[in-house]
Amino acid sequence: MSRTIYISLLSALFLAQQCTAAAPLSDTRKAEIGHIVQQDCGSCHGLTLKGGLGPSLDPARLKQYSSGFLETTILHGRPGTPMPPWGALLTTDEIHYIATQLRSGVWYVP
Amino acid sequence: MSHNLIPLKRCLIALLSLIPLLAFQVNGCEIRGTGDLGIVIERASGSIQVINTSQRESLGRIEGLGDLSHASAVFSRDGRYAYIFGRDGGLSKIDLLCNNIVKRVIQGGNSIGGAISQNGRWVAVSNYEPGGVRIFNSDSLELVADIPATALSKEKYSRTVGLVDAPGNRFIYSLFDTGETWVVEMDEEKPPTIQKFTDIGIQPYDGLITPDGRTYIAGLFGEDGLTLFDLWNLEKGATRILNHYGRGEQKLPVYKMPHLEGWAQAGARTFLPAVGRHELLVINTGSWDEVGRIAVHSQPVFAMSRPDGRQIWVNFAFPHNDTLQVIDTQSLEIIHQMQPGKGILHMEFTPRGEEVWVSIRDKNRIDIYNTETFEHIKSLPAETPSGIFFTHRAGQIGL
Numbered sequence: 403m404s405r406t407i408y409i410s411l412l413s414a415l416f417l418a419q420q421c422t423a424a425a426p427l428s429d430t431r432k433a434e435i436g437h438i439v440q441q442d443c444g445s446c447h448g449l450t451l452k453g454g455l456g457p458s459l460d461p462a463r464l465k466q467y468s469s470g471f472l473e474t475t476i477l478h479g480r481p482g483t484p485m486p487p488w489g490a491l492l493t494t495d496e497i498h499y500i501a502t503q504l505r506s507g508v509w510y511v512p
Numbered sequence: 513m514s515h516n517l518i519p520l521k522r523c524l525i526a527l528l529s530l531i532p533l534l535a536f537q538v539n540g541c542e543i544r545g546t547g548d549l550g551i552v553i554e555r556a557s558g559s560i561q562v563i564n565t566s567q568r569e570s571l572g573r574i575e576g577l578g579d580l581s582h583a584s585a586v587f588s589r590d591g592r593y594a595y596i597f598g599r600d601g602g603l604s605k606i607d608l609l610c611n612n613i614v615k616r617v618i619q620g621g622n623s624i625g626g627a628i629s630q631n632g633r634w635v636a637v638s639n640y641e642p643g644g645v646r647i648f649n650s651d652s653l654e655l656v657a658d659i660p661a662t663a664l665s666k667e668k669y670s671r672t673v674g675l676v677d678a679p680g681n682r683f684i685y686s687l688f689d690t691g692e693t694w695v696v697e698m699d700e701e702k703p704p705t706i707q708k709f710t711d712i713g714i715q716p717y718d719g720l721i722t723p724d725g726r727t728y729i730a731g732l733f734g735e736d737g738l739t740l741f742d743l744w745n746l747e748k749g750a751t752r753i754l755n756h757y758g759r760g761e762q763k764l765p766v767y768k769m770p771h772l773e774g775w776a777q778a779g780a781r782t783f784l785p786a787v788g789r790h791e792l793l794v795i796n797t798g799s800w801d802e803v804g805r806i807a808v809h810s811q812p813v814f815a816m817s818r819p820d821g822r823q824i825w826v827n828f829a830f831p832h833n834d835t836l837q838v839i840d841t842q843s844l845e846i847i848h849q850m851q852p853g854k855g856i857l858h859m860e861f862t863p864r865g866e867e868v869w870v871s872i873r874d875k876n877r878i879d880i881y882n883t884e885t886f887e888h889i890k891s892l893p894a895e896t897p898s899g900i901f902f903t904h905r906a907g908q909i910g911l
Contacts, residue, residue: 440556441855441873442830445768448599449556449581453622454640455671455688455717455769479765484717484733486765491831 427499435496439509446484450511451504455484461507472501541610546591549608550860550902552871552878553596554895555580560596561894562608565862565869565902568880568890572611578602578618584625584773584899587906588650589632594901595650597626603637605653608903615653619646625773627677630909634698636675636683643669645685645696647704657704662690674719674730674772676910678743686716686730693719693730693741693750712739712750717787720772721910722797729753731772733787740800753800754793763788768813768829773911776817776824778841783824785812792826794844806844809835814858817841818883819865827856836870838886848886852879860900871897 427435440449446456453459464472476497479487488497503509548566559575577583579600586595593614594606601620604613622641628634634656636647644660661670670689678684681698691714695707714734721728721743728741737755742748770785777783777797783806784793791805792815810832816825824839833856838848855873862868867889870879878892878900905911 437874438830442767444581445830448579448622450579450600452579452600454582454599454624482734484715484766484769486767490765491767 427495431496432499435492435500436503436509439500439503451509452511459504459510461505461510464505469498469501469505472504473497476500539610541607544609546608546903547863548903549591550869550900551585551594551596551606551608552869552894552897553580553583553585553899553901555583555873555898556896558598559895560594560606561892562606562611563869563878563892565867568892570892570894574606574611574613576613577604577616580898582624582898585901586626586628586635586911587901587903588628589906591903591906593650594903595626595628595635597623597637599623601639601641603635603648603653605650617648617653619648619655624671624673625675627675627683627910629677629681629683629698630679631681633700634681634683636677636696638672638675638685640671643671643687643689645672645675645683645694647683647696647698657696657698659694659696659704659706661687661694662692664689673717676719676721676728676773678721678728679725679909682743684719684721684728684741684743686712686719688715688717688733691716691734693728693739695741695746707746709741709750713737713752717769718772720775722782723777723909725909729772729784731770731784731787733766733769738784751800754795754802757786757793757802757805764790764811766811766829767831768811768833770811770813770829776815776821776841778817778821778824781841783815783817783839783841785815785826792824792839804844806839806846808839808846809837809849816859816861818861818868819863823847823883825859825868827859833857850886852888853877855896857898858900860902863902863904869900871900873897 448454451459477489479485552561558577559573561573562571578598581599583598596604601618601623603619604616607614620639623639626637634647635650647657661672670687672685673688675685683696686693693709693712697705713732716730717733719730730739738753740751740753782795782797786793794803811829812826826837834851834854836850837846840847853872853875858871860869868881873896878894880889
C-alpha cells in the first residue's frame with residue numbers, strides 16, 4: 403500500500419520535473435540567466451566575457467565546439483580546473499539556452 | 513565721491529566673502545587631508561566614486577575607466593592618488609583631491625591586480641594576458657620593467673596571481689599554471705633581480721603577506737594546503753602548511769574563487785577562507801598549524817578582520833552572496849548574520865573599525881553599518897558596486 407503511494411509519488415515528481423524541464427524558459431528567467439552569466443560567470447570569464455581566470459568566451463572561438471560539448475562543460479565543469487559544475491544550480495534547458503547564447507555572442511562585449 | 517565708493521565697497525565685500533571658498537578650492541581641487549577618503553569601484557559602468565567616510569558621502573564620480581570587473585586599487589603613500597587596476601589591463605592614476613584621472617595606460621590585455629612598492633616609487637601589475645608582471649614608475653606610469661612569467665607555449669605565459677609588496681622594495685607573486693613563486697627586488701640604480709621558487713604547489717590562486725611583512729602565503733587550488741615563505745629566511749624556500757586539511761573529504765564546487773587579500777589576523781590566530789569547503793580555517797600565527805575550523809554559511813570569499821582583530825566579517829560565493837556573517841574571534845562563534853541583498857561583493861572598515869562599508873551589487877547600493885551594534889547607519893547609491901578601498905591602506909604592507 404505505502405509502496406504504491408511511494409511509487410506514484412515518485413512518478414508524479416518525475417513527471418512534474420519533466421514538465422517544468424520541457425516548458426520554455428520565461429522571459430524573466432532568461433533575464434535572470436543573462437544576469438548570472440554576466441556577473442557570476444563573469445567573475446572568472448570577465449564581465450565582457452573576454453576572459454580572466456577562465457578563458458575568453460569569444461563566440462568566434464566557441465563556434466569550433468558543438469553546443470553539446472559546451473553544455474557538458476557547463477553542466478559538469480572541468481575537473482582539475484577552476485571551472486565548476488553548474489548542474490546543481492541550473493537545469494539542462496537553462497544550460498542549453500546558455501550554450502546557444504554564448505555561441506551567438508549576445509553577451510560577449512567585443 | 514561717496515556715490516562711487518558704495519559699489520566699490522560692495523564689490524570688496526563680495527570679493528572678501530569669496531576668500532574662504534578660494535582657500536579650499538585651487539583649480540577645482542580641494543585643500544584637505546585624504547585620511548578619511550576612499551573609492552568605490554562601480555564595476556559594470558567602468559566608473560568609480562570618491563567617498564568620504566567621516567561625512568559618509570560621495571564626493572563625485574569619475575568615468576571612463578574601462579572594464580572594472582575584479583578591479584582593485586592601491587594608494588600613493590601621501591594618500592592623494594589611487595592606482596586602479598582594471599580587468600582590461602587599464603592602469604589609472606586618480607587624484608582624490610581634484611577628482612580626475614591624472615594618467616591612464618592600457619598596460620596589458622587582461623589583468624588581475626597590483627601593488628605599490630615600500631618606497632612608493634613603483635606600481636606593479638599582475639597580468640593573465642600576457643602572463644607576467646609589469647612594473648611602472650608611480651609618478652609617470654612609464655614602464656620600468658616587463659617580467660614575462662614562465663612560458664607555457666610559444667605565445668602563452670603562466671597567469672600571475674597573489675601579487676603583494678614586501679619590505680626591501682620587493683614584489684612577490686605566484687604563477688598559477690606552473691606552480692611557482694617569484695620575488696622581484698627593485699633597485700633605483702640597476703634592473704630588478706628576480707628569485708624564482710619552483711614546485712611550490714599545484715595552482716596557487718592567490719597570495720597574502722602578513723601585516724608585519726614577514727610571511728608570504730599562497731593559497732592552492734589544485735591541492736589541499738597552503739605554501740608559506742618566511743621572508744626573513746628566504747633561503748629556506750617554500751614550506752607547506754595545513755597539508756592534511758580536508759583530506760579525503762569531497763570538495764564542493766567553487767563558484768567564485770576566494771580572496772586572500774584582506775584575510776584576517778586576530779592576535780595569535782589567523783583566519784583564512786577554505787577552498788571548496790564551507791569553512792574558515794583557523795591557524796596559529798607563527799607556528800602555522802591548524803587550530804580549528806569554523807563552519808560558515810557557504811563558500812567564503814573574503815574573511816576580513818576588523819582593525820582591532822575582535823571580529824571577522826565574511827561574505828560568500830554565488831549563489832549565497834546575499835549573506836554576511838560576523839565571527840567573534842574570542843569565542844569563534846558566529847555572532848551576527850544579515851541578508852542585505854544579492855551580490856555582496858566587498859567590505860571595507862573605516863581606519864579604526866567603528867563602521868564598515870559593504871557593497872551590494874544587485875541593489876546598486878553601499879550600506880554602512882556600525883560594527884558594534886550592527887545597526888544600519890546609511891546607504892549610498894552606487895552602480896553595481898564591487899571593491900571598496902580606503903586611503904589608510906596607503907601605509908599598510910601588502911595593501
